[in-house]
Amino acid sequence: MYVPIVDAVLxxxxxxxxxxxxxxxxxxxxxxxxxxxxxxxxxxNGWLDLAPYWVEQL
Structure with missing residues (x-):
């Protein structure tokens, strides 16, 4: 039943x-x-520098 949908996505x-x-x-x-x-x-293969960031509520 889902095969046509999956085939379309792929x-x-x-x-x-x-x-x-x-x-x-x-x-x-x-x-x-x-x-x-x-x-x-x-x-x-790479690295990230992390720091907290606060997003104010809308």
Whole structure:
């Protein structure tokens, strides 16, 4: 039942989505309000400098 939808989504992705692009370095993920400092990326190919940033409520 979902196969046509999945096929359409996969067909809409550009072919570059599946290639090893040299412009991509690493991914960083964080959900913290108090951490600071330098952390390695998910694949250890890059690093992130973290500092808390507060967004005021609208």
């Amino acid at each position: 067909g809409a992705l550009p072919s570059s989505w599946w290639t090893d692009d040299p412009d991509y370095v690493d991914s960083g993920y964080t959900l913290s309000t108090t951490s600071t400092g330098r952390v390695n990326g998910a694949a250890a």
